[in-house]
Amino acid sequence: MTALGSDPAPEPADGSWTGAARRLLERRLPLNHLLPSRQPFFVGSWVYVFGVVAITALIWVVGSGVVLAFFGPGWWHVSSIGRFVNSIHFWAVQLLFFFVVLHLWGQYFMASWRDGRAKTWLVGVVVFVAALVTGFTGYISQQNLDAQWIAINAKDGINATGAGAFFNVLDFGQMYGIHVMLLPIIVTTLVVLHVLQVRLRGVVRPIEEPAVAAGRKPPEAGA
Amino acid sequence: MDAPATYVQFAFIVISVPNLLVIVGMVVVFILALLAPFPGHRVIDPDDDDRPR
Amino acid sequence: MSRPQDDQEVYYRGIPTIPYDLLKELLIAFVVSGVVIIALALALSSPDAPPLTIQAWAQADPVDFVTTATSELAGTSFSSAYGPPYTDGSDSIQAIGPIAPQAWAGNAVHLDTAKDFVLGPLATAAVGNTDLASALTTYGSADDPTRQGWLDAYTTALADATAQNGAVAVAPGNYGPVPVLMANLLGVARSGGLDGLLLASGQFYATNYTGPLLFMGDGGYLAGLAEDQHLLGSQWGMMNETGSYPGQEWLWLYSMWYQLPPYNTAPNADLLVVLTMFVLTLLLALVPYIPILRDIPRWVPIHRLIWRNYYRWRRAHPESASN
Numbered sequence: 112m113t114a115l116g117s118d119p120a121p122e123p124a125d126g127s128w129t130g131a132a133r134r135l136l137e138r139r140l141p142l143n144h145l146l147p148s149r150q151p152f153f154v155g156s157w158v159y160v161f162g163v164v165a166i167t168a169l170i171w172v173v174g175s176g177v178v179l180a181f182f183g184p185g186w187w188h189v190s191s192i193g194r195f196v197n198s199i200h201f202w203a204v205q206l207l208f209f210f211v212v213l214h215l216w217g218q219y220f221m222a223s224w225r226d227g228r229a230k231t232w233l234v235g236v237v238v239f240v241a242a243l244v245t246g247f248t249g250y251i252s253q254q255n256l257d258a259q260w261i262a263i264n265a266k267d268g269i270n271a272t273g274a275g276a277f278f279n280v281l282d283f284g285q286m287y288g289i290h291v292m293l294l295p296i297i298v299t300t301l302v303v304l305h306v307l308q309v310r311l312r313g314v315v316r317p318i319e320e321p322a323v324a325a326g327r328k329p330p331e332a333g334a
Numbered sequence: 335m336d337a338p339a340t341y342v343q344f345a346f347i348v349i350s351v352p353n354l355l356v357i358v359g360m361v362v363v364f365i366l367a368l369l370a371p372f373p374g375h376r377v378i379d380p381d382d383d384d385r386p387r
Numbered sequence: 388m389s390r391p392q393d394d395q396e397v398y399y400r401g402i403p404t405i406p407y408d409l410l411k412e413l414l415i416a417f418v419v420s421g422v423v424i425i426a427l428a429l430a431l432s433s434p435d436a437p438p439l440t441i442q443a444w445a446q447a448d449p450v451d452f453v454t455t456a457t458s459e460l461a462g463t464s465f466s467s468a469y470g471p472p473y474t475d476g477s478d479s480i481q482a483i484g485p486i487a488p489q490a491w492a493g494n495a496v497h498l499d500t501a502k503d504f505v506l507g508p509l510a511t512a513a514v515g516n517t518d519l520a521s522a523l524t525t526y527g528s529a530d531d532p533t534r535q536g537w538l539d540a541y542t543t544a545l546a547d548a549t550a551q552n553g554a555v556a557v558a559p560g561n562y563g564p565v566p567v568l569m570a571n572l573l574g575v576a577r578s579g580g581l582d583g584l585l586l587a588s589g590q591f592y593a594t595n596y597t598g599p600l601l602f603m604g605d606g607g608y609l610a611g612l613a614e615d616q617h618l619l620g621s622q623w624g625m626m627n628e629t630g631s632y633p634g635q636e637w638l639w640l641y642s643m644w645y646q647l648p649p650y651n652t653a654p655n656a657d658l659l660v661v662l663t664m665f666v667l668t669l670l671l672a673l674v675p676y677i678p679i680l681r682d683i684p685r686w687v688p689i690h691r692l693i694w695r696n697y698y699r700w701r702r703a704h705p706e707s708a709s710n
Contacts, residue, residue, distance in 0.1 A: 146410070147409070148406060148408065149404040149405060150405060151399050151402045151403070151404055152405045153402070153696060153697035154405075155405070155696055156694070160416065163416045164419075166416075167413065167417040167420045168424070171421060187435075194433065194435070198428035198429075198433035199428045200433075201433035201434070205427075206424055208636070220684045220687060220689040222684040222685065222690070224681070225675075226398070228675075229675035232674065233672050233673075233675075236668070240668060243637060250635065254438060255434075255435050255436055256436040256439060256612060256616070256629055257434060257436060257616075258438070259600060259603070260609070260612075260616075260618045260624075261618075261625075263601075264620055265625075267481075268657040270471070270479070270481075270657075271488070271489050271661060272489070272661050273491055273492035275472040275492065276471065276472040276493060276495040277492075279472070279595075281595070281601065283595065283596050284594025312394070313395045313399065316399070316402070317690065317698070318694075
């Protein structure tokens with residue numbers, strides 16, 4: 112992007128970093144893109160709903176996870192309310208991956224990375240990988256037979272890469288801390304970034320539509 | 335639900351019935367999403383003007 | 388670069404728009420997914436097969452416990468010989484030619500299975516137990532060949548051992564103090580004391596289960612429980628869950644390689660699978676840049692279904708998209 116001074120800014124630059132940051136955000140992410148009330152008419156398929164449902168499942172995952180984290184890792188094994196909250200966490204995770212994968216299929220067959228949206232796709236894949244690691248550390252944090260065996264079974268794959276020297280799946284404290292603190296922050300931040308990327312550019316136009324308006328080149332990745 | 339799951343085998347693939355149900359469910363939901371009409375979206379009338387109603 | 392609002396105006400020029408309430412859609416989706424999740428939680432609960440303790444293991448299968456403990460003392464167990472990041476061994480180091488990240492990362496845990504799993508806990512348990520204290524002294528003062536002779540003989544005898552009233556009986560032989568050590572370790576384990584002793588680290592708080600998990604993993608009992616629940620790697624276990632619950636279906640591809648040659652017989656299978664998945668994940672991330680992969684959606688007419696309204700409209704308005 113060009114330097115701030117060369118852009119038509121809504122107000123004159125005053126040398127303030129804060130002002131420059133505000134102008135950058137206003138220019139890059141105007142509110143009518145963040146919260147549009149109209150969409151191109153081709154946005155009319157259930158396939159567009161998968162991503163929204165995945166986000167709502169994530170909200171349920173995080174919400175139930177906050178309750179589980181608050182009462183501590185042993186609570187849900189001995190409390191019926193705790194077991195219910197854990198069940199919400201468990202099924203919300205199932206729903207999350209169910210719709211994340213459907214979203215991935217849908218976006219793939221729409222080739223949604225076209226017309227300068229490759230980075231959106233890339234961040235989406237990173238979200239998926241981060242969610243896998245979050246799920247994995249969550250399964251290890253369960254404190255039950257499943258957790259014991261998953262840790263024992265998974266250690267060899269992680270050790271083979273050398274990561275076992277600093278990422279010890281047999282260390283409950285380390286896995287639990289990473290699961291309840293670090294990874295939720297990473298996943299949530301990346302999802303917010305992903306949504307901002309989508310809103311910034313808007314949804315991609317249908318395939319084989321010569322996007323010749325204003326001399327745009329035919330759809331290609333990257334840009 | 336605490337009783338061990340039933341497993342089915344196709345060649346080298348061994349999968350539990352609950353996992354199979356989830357995966358079949360995903361395929362079914364995907365196909366339904368492709369085919370089901372989206373509420374609030376009428377089919378564009380070719381004779382209509384360029385703003386659909 | 389131009390302003391994004393101009394970009395969008397240009398990008399969508401000529402395409403009609405419709406009202407679309409994203410926040411309302413989000414709220415409806417939140418409520419509907421919540422209803423589904425809560426209904427599933429109420430109807431089906433969630434899996435929670437109780438964890439195995441050292442105590443439960445020693446009570447349920449004393450012979451397996453003593454056999455495992457003897458291999459820890461002899462330094463012949465899977466964990467003793469494992470290598471980085473747990474021990475100085477090398478049995479489980481995986482490499483592809485000269486590429487050996489596991490060896491490069493080194494031994495981070497510095498586990499000594501004889502001391503950490505057997506002799507250390509027994510030394511604590513020997514307070515007020517003269518038989519055990521004297522057996523530990525005898526074992527400690529013996530030279531290596533003598534110890535090795537006892538351990539080899541006892542290990543051989545354990546193959547035909549039987550459990551009798553919670554104790555392990557073997558044929559008479561020259562085992563030195565080893566049977567006393569093992570009988571005491573078994574006793575401490577059956578009482579539940581070993582669960583605590585294996586976690587004792589010199590610190591008050593315990594959150595690191597590397598020791599007890601490796602110890603249990605070296606035995607056959609935990610693996611048997613896991614096999615019953617289809618959790619072994621060779622059973623696609625990575626995807627499976629205890630009970631009749633769905634598991635981590637999203638690991639199907641990762642799990643699949645372990646069932647197929649050459650992975651399922653390779654000594655460095657884990658490293659090969661991780662590398663394969665790394666390359667495949669990279670391919671997925673870079674789909675927008677990879678010819679063929681990025682062209683498949685054009686060839687498969689699924690988009691024709693998704694955007695069927697649009698294509699119908701385009702046929703009626705051939706001029707509107709190229710204004």
